[in-house]
Amino acid sequence: xxxxxxxxxxxxxxxxxxxxxxxxxxxxxxxxxxxxxxxxxxxxxxxxxxxxxxxxxxxxxxxxxxxxxxxxxxxxxxxxxxxxxxxxxxxxxxxxxxxxxxxxxxxxxxxxxxxxxxxxxxxxxxxxxxxxxxxxxxxxxxxxxxxxxxxxxxxxxxxxxxxxxxxxxxxxxxxxxxxxxxxxxxxxxxxxxxxxxxxxxxxxxxxxxxxxxxxxxxxxxxxxxxxxxxxxxxxxxxxxxxxxxxxxxxxxxxxxxxxxxxxxxxxxxxxxxxxxxxxxxxxxxxxxxxxxxxxxxxxxxxxxxxxxxxxxxxxxxxxxxxxxxxxxxxxxxxxxxxxxxxxxxxxxxxxxxxxxxxxxxxxxxxxxxxxxxxxxxxxxxxxxxxxxxxxxxxxxxxxxxxxxxxxxxxxxxxxxxxxxxxxxxxxxxxxxxxxxxxxxxxxxxxxxxxxxxxxxxxxxxxxxxxxxxxxxxxxxxxxxxxxxxxxxxxxxxxxxxxxxxxxxxxxxxxxxxxxxxxxxxxxxxxxxxxxxxxxxxxxxxxxxxxxxxxxxxxxxxxxxxxxxxxxxxxxxxxxxxxxxxxxxxxxxxxxxxxxxxxxxxxxxxxxxxxxxxx
Amino acid sequence: xxxxxxxxxxxxxxxxxxxxxxxxxxxxxxxxxxxxxxxxxxxxxxxxxxxxxxxxxxxxxxxxxxxxxxxxxxxxxxxxxxxxxxxxxxxxxxxxxxxxxxxxxxxxxxxxxxxxxxxxxxxxxxxxxxxxxxxxxxxxxxxxx
Numbered sequence: 001x002x003x004x005x006x007x008x009x010x011x012x013x014x015x016x017x018x019x020x021x022x023x024x025x026x027x028x029x030x031x032x033x034x035x036x037x038x039x040x041x042x043x044x045x046x047x048x049x050x051x052x053x054x055x056x057x058x059x060x061x062x063x064x065x066x067x068x069x070x071x072x073x074x075x076x077x078x079x080x081x082x083x084x085x086x087x088x089x090x091x092x093x094x095x096x097x098x099x100x101x102x103x104x105x106x107x108x109x110x111x112x113x114x115x116x117x118x119x120x121x122x123x124x125x126x127x128x129x130x131x132x133x134x135x136x137x138x139x140x141x142x143x144x145x146x147x148x149x150x151x152x153x154x155x156x157x158x159x160x161x162x163x164x165x166x167x168x169x170x171x172x173x174x175x176x177x178x179x180x181x182x183x184x185x186x187x188x189x190x191x192x193x194x195x196x197x198x199x200x201x202x203x204x205x206x207x208x209x210x211x212x213x214x215x216x217x218x219x220x221x222x223x224x225x226x227x228x229x230x231x232x233x234x235x236x237x238x239x240x241x242x243x244x245x246x247x248x249x250x251x252x253x254x255x256x257x258x259x260x261x262x263x264x265x266x267x268x269x270x271x272x273x274x275x276x277x278x279x280x281x282x283x284x285x286x287x288x289x290x291x292x293x294x295x296x297x298x299x300x301x302x303x304x305x306x307x308x309x310x311x312x313x314x315x316x317x318x319x320x321x322x323x324x325x326x327x328x329x330x331x332x333x334x335x336x337x338x339x340x341x342x343x344x345x346x347x348x349x350x351x352x353x354x355x356x357x358x359x360x361x362x363x364x365x366x367x368x369x370x371x372x373x374x375x376x377x378x379x380x381x382x383x384x385x386x387x388x389x390x391x392x393x394x395x396x397x398x399x400x401x402x403x404x405x406x407x408x409x410x411x412x413x414x415x416x417x418x419x420x421x422x423x424x425x426x427x428x429x430x431x432x433x434x435x436x437x438x439x440x441x442x443x444x445x446x447x448x449x450x451x452x453x454x455x456x457x458x459x460x461x462x463x464x465x466x467x468x469x470x471x472x473x474x475x476x477x478x479x480x481x482x483x484x485x486x487x488x489x490x491x492x493x494x495x496x497x498x499x500x501x502x503x504x505x506x507x508x509x510x511x512x513x514x515x516x517x518x519x520x521x522x523x524x525x526x527x528x529x530x531x532x533x534x535x536x537x538x539x540x541x542x543x544x545x546x547x548x549x550x551x552x553x554x555x556x557x558x559x560x561x562x563x564x565x566x567x568x569x570x571x572x573x574x575x576x577x578x579x580x581x582x583x584x585x586x587x588x589x590x591x592x593x594x595x596x597x598x599x600x601x602x603x604x605x606x607x608x609x610x611x612x613x614x
Numbered sequence: 615x616x617x618x619x620x621x622x623x624x625x626x627x628x629x630x631x632x633x634x635x636x637x638x639x640x641x642x643x644x645x646x647x648x649x650x651x652x653x654x655x656x657x658x659x660x661x662x663x664x665x666x667x668x669x670x671x672x673x674x675x676x677x678x679x680x681x682x683x684x685x686x687x688x689x690x691x692x693x694x695x696x697x698x699x700x701x702x703x704x705x706x707x708x709x710x711x712x713x714x715x716x717x718x719x720x721x722x723x724x725x726x727x728x729x730x731x732x733x734x735x736x737x738x739x740x741x742x743x744x745x746x747x748x749x750x751x752x753x754x755x756x757x758x759x
Contacts, residue, residue, distance in 0.1 A: 009720065101622060103620070108621070108720040
């Protein structure tokens with residue numbers, strides 16, 4: 001047996017903490033290694049979990065799987081082995097080490113490996129590993145971190161401390177005005193709120209990369225399908241305000257007097273806390289205001305920052321409606337609001353964007369709703385986690401008798417998303433081949449059911465066998481389990497080499513390239529989420545090889561017009577009533593247990609929708 | 615334990631740098647501060663356990679024991695037996711690695727020790743800057759930077 005050892009090393013002109021932050025991400029190699037086209041971690045594990053397997057494709061088309069078998073942040077050393085490769089790299093174990101060069105604040109990167117190739121191929125394989133993998137990778141790192149031309153790098157002191165610095169965290173700011181239709185007013189002296197510490201502790205939301213872009217907004221969550229969709233990419237203030245304005249609320253209404261009586265302190269309290277025992281609002285309740293029980297995000301943080309409070313709900317102003325709510329939908333965006341990852345909520349404030357209930361009263365100018373109407377909504381601004389609220393009326397929908405409150409609260413947002421994806425972004429026709437990624441997820445199941453009913457041939461992708469069964473029940477003609485084989489090959493084989501007419505992809509970074517590969521000529525890739533991370537920059541010139549269409553729809557842009565929204569809802573309610581699309585509500589909890597609902601959602605302990613009941 | 619870590623890159627292949635560094639009796643040949651050196655008991659300079667007894671240009675005298683030497687890893691570990699610095703449990707390692715990109719040498723010099731007098735930071739600075747960094751810069755100059 002021939003044992004080969006390969007060693008390549010280089011000096012990178014950047015501090016070791018910067019270089020290591022990139023290298024230690026076991027799934028980041030498609031961002032820095034020029035030979036890697038796309039990569040994903042099997043089972044959607046954290047990028048730094050030892051035992052994790054990355055399944056990736058090289059630009060030449062070959063497919064490999066490698067396992068992380070050692071990671072050391074102190075020595076800045078990462079060791080991995082090959083599980084599957086098209087070449088005879090038997091027994092391949094490699095180690096990447098980043099060491100500081102204190103003289104100049106640079107980094108020495110060393111890449112070494114050993115493997116046992118067949119004798120006849122030893123020379124070729126050794127050269128391939130040394131040159132096409134290691135040298136090419138190290139050169140790419142040098143270029144990536146090359147200082148701009150003309151920029152002088154400061155020379156650091158010779159004995160820099162060598163404590164491994166954690167990578168810089170992206171600050172989670174929550175500055176800016178409250179975007180709720182209510183102005184939240186603190187009317188008592190509250191304990192000082194904790195500063196918004198950049199935290200990844202409870203949500204794992206933002207994993208920094210060297211350039212500050214969030215690379216793992218879904219952090220260590222083991223299964224992303226349920227919430228892979230990205231319904232509100234609307235995190236920019238201008239867009240939110242545009243929605244509010246188009247929703248019928250004039251921009252200069254001024255602050256509404258919703259006084260949030262903060263219940264005691266923002267300290268963690270038991271989830272089972274009974275009775276929402278806060279005193280009635282001592283603030284300035286508007287004339288005719290009613291009291292409601294609400295769950296307030298006391299500060300950005302983990303589920304424990306969700307605390308009960310009593311709020312005052314003012315009578316509706318022009319264009320507004322006041323609701324008594326009966327069922328509230330819990331969505332992953334609520335977690336992002338709670339943690340501060342999305343800038344849609346400034347604590348203390350009531351989260352939530354989806355609920356159903358009954359109209360109490362309407363303000364001047366509201367004609368499509370009347371007291372006693374059963375209604376539901378799925379739109380910003382936040383404020384749904386309450387027994388009652390006042391909000392802009394334009395996007396509040398009347399419910400038909402066939403749709404019960406819990407169903408509406410559970411499926412409205414996902415169902416409207418499925419509606420515009422299947423009818424507007426791409427109008428699915430009978431006979432088309434439709435691929436749905438994360439087919440067992442909340443939106444995925446509805447897409448499969450509905451597309452199947454439209455007469456399309458549906459191919460679903462999932463991460464596990466259990467989810468495959470769910471996807472089959474949802475109407476998939478073929479289910480591909482990730483990690484078994486590249487899904488693009490399965491799609492091409494199933495279509496006789498033609499590819500898919502449309503691909504609905506909310507996985508994002510890990511699937512984008514493979515999705516393009518699976519498209520038919522003149523196919524349509526609808527990228528509507530990025531559960532695995534941002535899709536990143538792509539050369540649109542490459543799409544000419546298939547005359548591909550790429551769409552990046554935003555929920556807010558398809559649901560902001562009241563007339564269009566009502567037409568969309570009518571189509572959704574029809575298929576729901578007919579049973580063509582069936583909601584899967586797996587978790588019902590009382591409103592007071594919102595913290596537990598969040599904890600379960602983040603632990604991926606739920607399948608299907610979560611509803612809070614009043 | 616106080617720790618010192620200093621490293622640099624030398625513009626010569628490891629095969630040329632290592633013979634200079636591996637000579638446990640060779641400090642006067644490449645460092646700017648060592649005046650003369652001998653190995654006690656007439657032992658070979660690469661015998662594990664041997665002690666080098668050397669003086670500095672300022673007259674101070676040190677005794678250090680060779681604990682490990684690897685021509686495979688290009689590394690050398692030694693401890694201080696006697697020195698004017700007032701350190702205890704002092705163990706240092708000099709290690710070289712090839713920089714295959716450009717056929718250069720990465721060299722790092724690390725040390726751990728206790729400072730009973732409580733002047734850890736002062737000693738870290740002195741050893742890091744005054745000893746290791748100064749020596750590595752001299753080595754760098756010797757090979758043309």
